[in-house]
Amino acid sequence: xxxxxxxxxxxxxxxxxxxxxxxxxxxxxxxxxxxxxxxxxxxxxxxxxxxxxxxxxxxxxxxxxxxxxxxxxxxxxxxxxxxxxxxxxxxxxxxxxxxxxxxxxxxxxxxxxxxxxxxxxxxxxxxxxxxxxxxxxxxxxxxxxxxxxxxxxxxxxxxxxxxxxxxxxxxxxxxxxxxxxxxxxxxxxxxxxxxxxxxxxxxxxxxxxxxxxxxxxxxxxxxxxxxxxxxxxxxxxxxxxxxxxxxxxxxxxxxxxxxxxxxxxxxxxxxxxxxxxxxxxxxxxxxxxxxxxxxxxxxxxxxxxxxxxxxxxxxxxxxxxxxxxxxxxxxxxxxxxxxxxxxxxxxxxxxxxxxxxxxxxxxxxxxxxxxxxxxxxxxxxxxxxxxxxxxxxxxxxxxxxxxxxxxxxxxxxxxxxxxxxxxxxxxxxxxxxxxxxxxxxxxxxxxxxxxxxxxxxxxxxxxxxxxxxxxxxxxxxxxxxxxxxxxxxxxxxxxxxxxxxxxxxxxxxxxxxxxxxxxxxxxxxxxxxxxxxxxxxxxxxxxxxxxxxxxxxxxxxxxxxxxxxxxxxxxxxxxxxxxxxxxxxxxxxxxxxxxxxxxxxxxxxxxxxxxxxxxxxxxxxxxxxxxxxxxxxxxxxxxxxxxxxxxxxxxxxxxxxxxxxxxxxxxxxxxxxxxxxxxxxxxxxxxxxxxxxxxxxxxxxxx
DNA sequence: TCTCACACCTTTGAAGTGG
DNA sequence: CCACTTCAAAGGTGTGAGA
Numbered sequence: 001x002x003x004x005x006x007x008x009x010x011x012x013x014x015x016x017x018x019x020x021x022x023x024x025x026x027x028x029x030x031x032x033x034x035x036x037x038x039x040x041x042x043x044x045x046x047x048x049x050x051x052x053x054x055x056x057x058x059x060x061x062x063x064x065x066x067x068x069x070x071x072x073x074x075x076x077x078x079x080x081x082x083x084x085x086x087x088x089x090x091x092x093x094x095x096x097x098x099x100x101x102x103x104x105x106x107x108x109x110x111x112x113x114x115x116x117x118x119x120x121x122x123x124x125x126x127x128x129x130x131x132x133x134x135x136x137x138x139x140x141x142x143x144x145x146x147x148x149x150x151x152x153x154x155x156x157x158x159x160x161x162x163x164x165x166x167x168x169x170x171x172x173x174x175x176x177x178x179x180x181x182x183x184x185x186x187x188x189x190x191x192x193x194x195x196x197x198x199x200x201x202x203x204x205x206x207x208x209x210x211x212x213x214x215x216x217x218x219x220x221x222x223x224x225x226x227x228x229x230x231x232x233x234x235x236x237x238x239x240x241x242x243x244x245x246x247x248x249x250x251x252x253x254x255x256x257x258x259x260x261x262x263x264x265x266x267x268x269x270x271x272x273x274x275x276x277x278x279x280x281x282x283x284x285x286x287x288x289x290x291x292x293x294x295x296x297x298x299x300x301x302x303x304x305x306x307x308x309x310x311x312x313x314x315x316x317x318x319x320x321x322x323x324x325x326x327x328x329x330x331x332x333x334x335x336x337x338x339x340x341x342x343x344x345x346x347x348x349x350x351x352x353x354x355x356x357x358x359x360x361x362x363x364x365x366x367x368x369x370x371x372x373x374x375x376x377x378x379x380x381x382x383x384x385x386x387x388x389x390x391x392x393x394x395x396x397x398x399x400x401x402x403x404x405x406x407x408x409x410x411x412x413x414x415x416x417x418x419x420x421x422x423x424x425x426x427x428x429x430x431x432x433x434x435x436x437x438x439x440x441x442x443x444x445x446x447x448x449x450x451x452x453x454x455x456x457x458x459x460x461x462x463x464x465x466x467x468x469x470x471x472x473x474x475x476x477x478x479x480x481x482x483x484x485x486x487x488x489x490x491x492x493x494x495x496x497x498x499x500x501x502x503x504x505x506x507x508x509x510x511x512x513x514x515x516x517x518x519x520x521x522x523x524x525x526x527x528x529x530x531x532x533x534x535x536x537x538x539x540x541x542x543x544x545x546x547x548x549x550x551x552x553x554x555x556x557x558x559x560x561x562x563x564x565x566x567x568x569x570x571x572x573x574x575x576x577x578x579x580x581x582x583x584x585x586x587x588x589x590x591x592x593x594x595x596x597x598x599x600x601x602x603x604x605x606x607x608x609x610x611x612x613x614x615x616x617x618x619x620x621x622x623x624x625x626x627x628x629x630x631x632x633x634x635x636x637x638x639x640x641x642x643x644x645x646x647x648x649x650x651x652x653x654x655x656x657x658x659x660x661x662x663x664x665x666x667x668x669x670x671x672x673x674x675x676x677x678x679x680x681x682x683x684x685x686x687x688x689x690x691x692x693x694x695x696x697x698x699x700x701x702x703x
Numbered sequence: 704t705c706t707c708a709c710a711c712c713t714t715t716g717a718a719g720t721g722g
Numbered sequence: 723c724c725a726c727t728t729c730a731a732a733g734g735t736g737t738g739a740g741a
Contacts, residue, residue, distance in 0.1 A: 125736085128706075132734070212705085225704075263705050264736095271736070280734040283711035 102145040102195065104235050106252045109138035109202050113277060114256045120269045121171050122259035124229075130209035130220040134278045137205040137231050137257060144195030149239035151191040151247075152198060154205045155183065156221050159228040159258050166266035174226070181214060181222035185234075192239055205233075212263060223261040230258040 108114065113135045114122075125131045137154060144150060158177060165174035186208045190197070211220040223229055230253060238247040265271040275284040 134735090275736070278735065279713055280711090281736060282713075284736055 102148065102237065103143045104141055104250055105143040106233060106235070107140045107142070108254045108257065109140055110135050111254075111256065114254070117270065117273055118256040118258070120273065121267060122257075123262045123265055123267060123270045124210055124223075124259045125265065126210040126212040126223050126225060126261045126263060128211060128213045130211045130213075130216070130218060132206055132209055133231070133259075134274055137208070137233070138202050139233055139252070140202050141195075141198050141235065144199055144235070145237070146194060146196035146199070148195050148237055149192040150195055150198055151236045151238050151241060151244055152188040152203055153185050153191070153234040153236065154188070154208060154231060155185045155234070156210075156223065156229045156231045157183070158224075159230040162228065163224075164226050164228060164260055169267070171260060171266075177227055178224045181224055184219060184221050186219075186221060187241065192241065210261065212261070225261050225263045228258060228260050230255075 117135060124133055141152075158180065161177040162173045163175045163177050164171045166172075167174075186205060188203060188205065189207065190203075209218070209220040210223055211218075212223060212225050213220070214222055216222055233252040233254075235250045235252070236244055236247045238244055260266075265274075275281045
């Protein structure tokens with residue numbers, strides 16, 4: 001606590017931290033002070049038992065570090081599929097000078113639509129071939145440094161470690177989550193671009209696709225069906241993707257965008273909402289000449305003919321009953337009267353690439369006709385309950401009771417900015433046992449894996465909301481439901497980790513080295529600094545850090561064995577990264593106050609977001625990746641134990657990224673640590689390289 | 704639960720046309 | 723050369739049958 005209290009970060013609302021070094025942030029501090037569980041909780045992704053095959057020299061040190069960390073506060077537990085969580089040691093506090101100048105604010109576009117879906121428990125279809133998200137994830141950024149360049153990313157992390165089932169018209173926990181799918185970060189195709197450019201338009205991530213194909217080679221985001229997820233938006237101030245790993249991540253989470261991945265819609269209401277709002281599903285609308293309409297007409301026709309027949313056969317007396325019943329059913333099933341109304345501007349929700357100019361449209365949809373229409377669309381009891389929303393589904397009053405609850409703090413106009421910190425101490429982590437030990441089913445299920453999330457306010461807040469939204473039984477409310485956004489998501493940078501949008505990936509296609517160019521905005525301006533950096537080309541992409549190469553390759557659609565790339569070699573890296581990231585991840589606090597007011601420092605993008613009424617910003621950092629090591633592999637692990645320790649590493653001085661030391665005790669100084677790290681990393685890299693080659697994977701464009 | 708083919712629809716971009 | 727229109731191909735959707 002003392003440590004926390006003296007952490008300057010606590011005082012600031014905007015801060016920078018080194019991405020690869022866990023930081024202790026306000027979030028943590030606040031949580032601690034408030035008696036919350038430690039916000040961060042490093043999750044280390046480990047391969048299935050026995051599958052972690054690291055070269056002795058490489059693997060042992062890593063594992064030793066990992067395991068040895070126990071004394072220093074590191075703690076491992078099994079997470080779902082062999083993931084481990086590690087508690088990191090306290091890190092240094094941020095230095096004032098490390099603070100960034102900009103103060104980005106992010107607003108979720110089509111928020112009303114998202115909320116509409118959220119009320120019923122958003123479902124996103126995932127298919128083998130990949131499906132887009134609907135509503136599309138779009139945001140508007142403000143407060144960016146006009147001149148500076150930013151890379152905008154998006155990823156989707158599990159909201160908890162539970163598996164769900166749709167039972168009795170509501171989503172219920174059906175057990176523990178299945179093993180995590182490889183995490184992928186989607187880099188907006190326009191990245192990097194100047195703040196001015198980003199602010200001039202709506203940033204649309206509609207190209208991101210979801211899949212359940214674990215061996216996906218397109219770079220799609222892989223999800224587990226029947227699991228709950230939370231999309232996250234990241235802003236990274238960096239002029240080159242090569243610097244991404246060393247840059248500060250500001251992560252924004254919009255609670256209303258969470259959803260359950262499904263291979264087939266479970267909730268008819270959601271289906272209807274999709275049909276009503278998604279232009280591509282227009283053919284299924286009741287209005288118009290789509291299939292649905294035809295079906296409806298056919299049905300009506302048959303009904304009528306049937307009735308007539310009945311009349312003839314039985315006389316007019318009984319038809320009434322039968323008729324009514326029939327139509328009643330029919331009406332219910334196929335045509336929500338409401339939905340018949342033409343959906344508002346479809347384009348508002350699903351516009352083409354350039355959203356920049358669609359603002360007006362987007363804005364307009366609010367008063368779209370649907371509002372009322374939709375809310376009344378299906379009519380089950382639940383909906384009716386929410387009826388208040390009918391009037392203004394989109395209205396700020398927004399209505400739904402649940403919304404109201406959560407939100408008093410709900411400021412729809414201003415997303416809360418939270419900077420996640422990467423730092424955390426074992427002590428802190430442990431301590432927080434705090435009261436809030438609410439244990440819910442999920443938690444209990446996975447209790448081994450995570451520290452008891454606290455949830456108290458957070459959980460309560462979140463849980464309430466979400467549970468409610470998903471129609472969970474009251475009993476579930478308050479249970480650990482959304483505590484794992486981070487914990488279960490180690491920051492796995494591997495193969496398809498990064499998925500760059502079409503243009504991006506296309507540009508990168510087939511050329512590892514050129515990826516750098518890609519990152520530079522399509523121009524082949526390799527970052528010389530990066531290039532100059534030591535041996536990092538595990539994959540043959542000279543200037544590109546391993547993980548970047550991986551993700552790039554993935555996005556390029558290059559063959560990458562899903563698992564091959566995942567475990568053996570990459571693993572090293574993953575482990576490190578994961579550990580680091582996990583630090584931030586695990587338990588994200590959802591304390592309203594914290595969420596709303598304090599920026600949170602998060603270590604890894606895969607940490608869990610907090611639930612903030614409106615939007616939450618978390619700052620996260622990519623896993624520690626010593627620059628020098630570009631190779632990615634296990635270097636990171638080395639540091640003190642996991643992760644965090646990783647030396648701030650030599651960042652490109654030119655980089656705007658803040659490479660400060662944040663936290664780790666050792667971080668101090670780049671100098672010493674750097675050197676050692678560099679050497680060690682190099683050696684590790686060599687080892688890894690060997691492994692890599694043996695793995696034989698097309699991962700890299702060059703041999 | 705998942706996968707697949709399907710019909711229906713929107714989006715995209717090339718080609719054509721006119722000023 | 724530019725703006726606009728037309729058109730076909732590409733691609734996104736939910737459906738429903740089958741596994």
